[in-house]
Amino acid sequence: MPTHTLRRFRTGAVAVALCSMSLLAFGGAGSAPAQAATVVHAHAVQDPAPNGNNGTTIDPLQYNCGNDAPSCGQLGESYGYYNGTNVDLLYSENYYCDPAVQSYATTGCEAGAPPSSADPTGVSADGTSLGNTTHGDTLYIPVPLFSNPPPTQCVATATCIDHPPTIDLSRIAGALPGNPAPASLRNVPIPAHDHVVGTRNGGLPEWWNVEVVATTSPSTFATLTSVSAIAAAEQAGTVAEVPTNAYLFFQVLPGTVPAAQAANLAATAPPGPPVAAPAAAPPASQVEPGTTFDNLKNDCSATAPNCQNIGISHDWVDGQNVDALYTEPFFCDTHVTSGASTGCEAGAPPTTVPPGVSDPTPPSTTTTNSQIDPLYIPVPIYSSPAVPYTQCPTVVTCIDHPATIDLSRLASALGAPASALTNVPLPSHDHLLTTRNGDQPEWWNVIVIPVTTPQGLASVENLKSYSAVKSLEGVAGSGIGGEVPTNAYLWFQTLPGAGPASPGPVQSDCMTHLPSGSVVGGAALGDGTGYVLTDAKGDVSVFGAATCYGSLTGVPLNAPIVGIATDKTTGGYWLVASDGGVFAFNAPFEGSAGGLKLNRPVVGMTSTLNGNGYWLVASDGGVFSYGSARFQGSTGNLTLNKPVVGMGLDRSTGGYWLVAADGGVFSYNAPFYGSTGNLTLNKPVVGIAPVSDGSGYRLIASDGGVFSYNAPFYGSTGNLTLNKPVVGGMNNNSYDGYWMVASDGGVFTFSPPGEGMAFFGSAA
Helix, strand or coil: CCCCCCCCCCCCCCCCCCCCCCCCCCCCCCCCCCCCCCCCCCCCCCCCCCCCCCCCCCCCCCCCCCCCCCCCCCCEEEEEEECCEEEEEEECCCCEECCCCCCCCCCCCEECCCCCCCCCCCECCCCCECCCCCCCEEEEEEEECCCCCCCCCECCCCCCCCCCCEEECHHHHHHCCCCCCHHHHCCEECCCECCEECCCHHHCCEEEEEEEEEECCHHHHHHCCCHHHHHHHHHHCCCEEEEEEEEEEEEECCCCCCHHHHHCCCCECCCCCCCCCCCCCCCCCCCCCCCCCCCCCCCCCCCCCCCECCEEEEEEECCEEEEEEECCCCEECCCCCCCCCCCCEECCCCCCCCCCCCCCCCCCCCCCECCEEEEEEEEECCCCCCCCCCCECCCCCCCCCCCEEECHHHHHHHCCCHHHCCCEECCCECCEECCCHHHCCEEEEEEEEEECCHHHHHHHHHHCCHHHHHCCCCCCCCCECCCEEEEEEEEEEEECCCCCCCCCCCCCCCCCCCCCCCEEEEEECCCCCEEEEEECCCCEEEEECCCCCCCCCCCCCCCCEEEEEECCCCCCEEEEECCCCEEEECCCCCCCCCCCCCCCCEEEEEECCCCCEEEEEECCCCEEEEECCCCCCCCCCCCCCCCEEEEEECCCCCCEEEEECCCCEEEECCCCCCCCCCCCCCCCEEEEEECCCCCCEEEEECCCCEEEECCCCCCCCCCCCCCCCEEEEEEECCCCEEEEEECCCCEEEECCCCCCCCCCCCCC
16 A cells, blocks of 8 residues: 655645535535635555456445345445446445544544555454455545535535544644644544545455545546546645545446436446346245345346345344345335325235236235235334334335325324325334245335334334234234235345344434524425425424435534525425525535625525426525526516515426515516515515415415415414514425424414314424
């Protein structure tokens, strides 16, 4: 391994953003401070890649997840670059940081010194030998250290599978501006970054030593997609390389990833080049020893390019804990009527089987298909007390589970109106299997077992056995009801042993509560199953089926956050600051006004229906369009009576409305239904909430007063004394209700009489 050196930089510090709590590390442009350009010379990059890099060999996870190595952990994917092309990286081991190199970080990881040897022979925490691979290859991670960076493959701290959340930078403290105290840099977040590999290692998994490649030049960062480009930038002095003691274990999957797919930052394995067809999968044998293991061969080999949603959840078989490895998206039979956005429902069995199943017999709660086995999911349906930990404890924390489900067929049993149950977040649940299917992958039909009491749930989690739980179904006082069919299927195989579950998309940097008085707005998911709130510092709270994809907690900002919008396609969200900086979280970054000199501050944003663009609006009514959002007019050249405070999308025409503080409404490719511009208001208007089909809108005032135009009025807080003023409104697009958000994080729910629209929670 080359000798590494770290020099004081001539025009700044290469690692300044590394120690600035990831201030520029999130997947979008923002309003964090800019950094000076860096010119530095470091060691040369590794030699050209060895032969055997066509990516046609794939025997995934062979070193980690087989019977002789049941330590499989942190299973999942991220993207990388190989020779300038997008490739898929499949991780199957927990990261390792050489303990022989001193680190003060809680993770044991550090930057500034290389590992203690080029070929470490230690053993990782979960048992994998570091000497079990043939190459000592390097994983280069380009890190952007400049204002308004582009989206990166790992968009925020530890959002990529198997990445350590923190690192010790104290060794490079002397190279940083102002000479910060080394003690202040001992445990700081990992920044956003890309991945570059110089070899595919024949498609085989191995340990890769991490080397940071940092630059303050946007033009340079855009070129860092190959080892040769890194070498050229290093020669030109526009990047600096920092060694680390960290290793990641992954393999480069066959083929390449289309640029458009890689830009979505959602890992799916790509198709590989044509090779001989793999051996046919054996028939389901129902043999239980779990000794057969040729993982992912039906999905992820070069001739089977459907591999998606790779990850692990936990199951029980006859009292034993087992892992389930998912490699395909869920399937819900669309021949069965469902009101859920996912097409999934509970209460009726499927009428067809998933594609590729040769036995066409649909399974049910009483019969099974010869190639499909049942997956029983005990689901707590009581509301109090709070449900304790289960294998899938909250909405979509388990890999490959549908976000929502239609429970309207169970309305009488659940004691709720059917109209309120057509598209509800998937509830917490456990998994029970009756077979391991010889550890071969197959489709499993989902059958719900309702659990009505905490005592019933305790029985399930103590017994861990379908046969034992079955004996309690319908027994008085057991708290376990009869089985309910669904039209849903999951594709997975059981693994030998029991390892950690793969983390889902949920991040830990969102808050349950936001500081009172600081909340600036909220945005609902496109299907009305949840919402996201944010405050002026960019802290985020999520509710219902909304997923936490990150926040700006602790990130220094040049200007406060003033608004939020959700991506109707991904469920992610954007935050916008008053200087026009945009921060994207699991949503495409299409640009920002952060680098412009604005006449007036930005006050809000809204997204297009397809999520491929968004508009920003300033207080003078100036509109800034990005991505597929089409500019359709503004009030930027008009003299307004009161400043503009928000905007809303007409989901019917693709146009938009602007609303001013006096309730004046300005329509652009959207019908004008009325305004309060000629009325004397008790309190100023703070936002607009268009109805889902564009046929009307509601104006929201800071006292919670609601003014409805061609839209039903279901209530307001105009006659209440609020702790804090209302800052905005959100329409429920699944049916015609709305929520209002106050600056203390309080949420108020209004829906048609008797419909009981869901209240998902508040940040107050």
